[in-house]
Amino acid sequence: MTTPYPEGSVNAYLLLGNPVTLIDTGIWLDDSVRQIHQALMNVGLDWKDIDQIVVTHMHTDHTGGVHAIQREVDAPIFVHSGARFALQGGMAEFERVNAYFQDFFRACGAEGKVTRNHKYREQKWAGVHYVDDGDVIRAGSRDYQVLYVPGHSQTDICLWNEEAGDAFVGDHLLKDISANAFMEPPSPAQADRLKALLQYRSSMARTRALAFRTVYPGHGSPYVGHQSLIDARFQEHEERCEAILQHVQDGLSTIYEISSAMFPWLQGGAVFLGLSEIMGHMDLLVERSVVKVESNQGVLVYTAQS
Numbered sequence: 001m002t003t004p005y006p007e008g009s010v011n012a013y014l015l016l017g018n019p020v021t022l023i024d025t026g027i028w029l030d031d032s033v034r035q036i037h038q039a040l041m042n043v044g045l046d047w048k049d050i051d052q053i054v055v056t057h058m059h060t061d062h063t064g065g066v067h068a069i070q071r072e073v074d075a076p077i078f079v080h081s082g083a084r085f086a087l088q089g090g091m092a093e094f095e096r097v098n099a100y101f102q103d104f105f106r107a108c109g110a111e112g113k114v115t116r117n118h119k120y121r122e123q124k125w126a127g128v129h130y131v132d133d134g135d136v137i138r139a140g141s142r143d144y145q146v147l148y149v150p151g152h153s154q155t156d157i158c159l160w161n162e163e164a165g166d167a168f169v170g171d172h173l174l175k176d177i178s179a180n181a182f183m184e185p186p187s188p189a190q191a192d193r194l195k196a197l198l199q200y201r202s203s204m205a206r207t208r209a210l211a212f213r214t215v216y217p218g219h220g221s222p223y224v225g226h227q228s229l230i231d232a233r234f235q236e237h238e239e240r241c242e243a244i245l246q247h248v249q250d251g252l253s254t255i256y257e258i259s260s261a262m263f264p265w266l267q268g269g270a271v272f273l274g275l276s277e278i279m280g281h282m283d284l285l286v287e288r289s290v291v292k293v294e295s296n297q298g299v300l301v302y303t304a305q306s
């Protein structure tokens, strides 16, 4: 389906058989929903034939169509249990997330320099089934193991059928775009800031060791060769770490300063992407004791370890 986002189009997959399963739902715009309907009709089906929906993660280009589709068919939705807060937390959760981002911007040294315009929108999904790592979802006459692979988001799951080697990976492993490790709030039960890139790397190390054959991604065509893709991503992390370290050695000390130096074209809300990217790699540099970090009135200040 088409999207107005830079990544271009987003995929949904229909698994025929029993139960007929839709994986991901595109964005909320009518056009996108119409494209799914057209694809259904192309295989002789209609909305009512969808038995269940699985969403690979809680990003709006994958979940946006849920409302419209549930108006047409009473199909349950499978989603990672981490989505519980967003789906059930209401206004209080919305405010908690906003407060988190204010703290995050402050930590980056970007207070007052980034705008984040998110309006409260109640998510009303019917028949939600929360899944966790190791669960099995029967879809299209096959059993798929749920792999929890946080990093790109906190709700990323892959569906894997070992026998066929088929893996539906959402945005965990994209071939044409290097997916961001988005900084998201920890769940209300967790106190500490999440280290999304470190999570992402351990999720990739895990899926690298699995015998995926055909990978069905959230964007772009299905492909084979997830291990070389993961190796290339790890290599990109090394290169980005080197570039960041150079800036730290040159005297830049906050996430915002480094992001502005490396991604000067990012404006408005998109600045967040740069901050998220730099923060993720900085976590890696700190973990490796290449860089050290101190907090100065809530602002994280980084210096090179001598």
Ligand SMILES: [Zn+2]
Pocket: 010, 059, 061, 062, 171, 218, 219
């Ligand atoms: Zn996506």
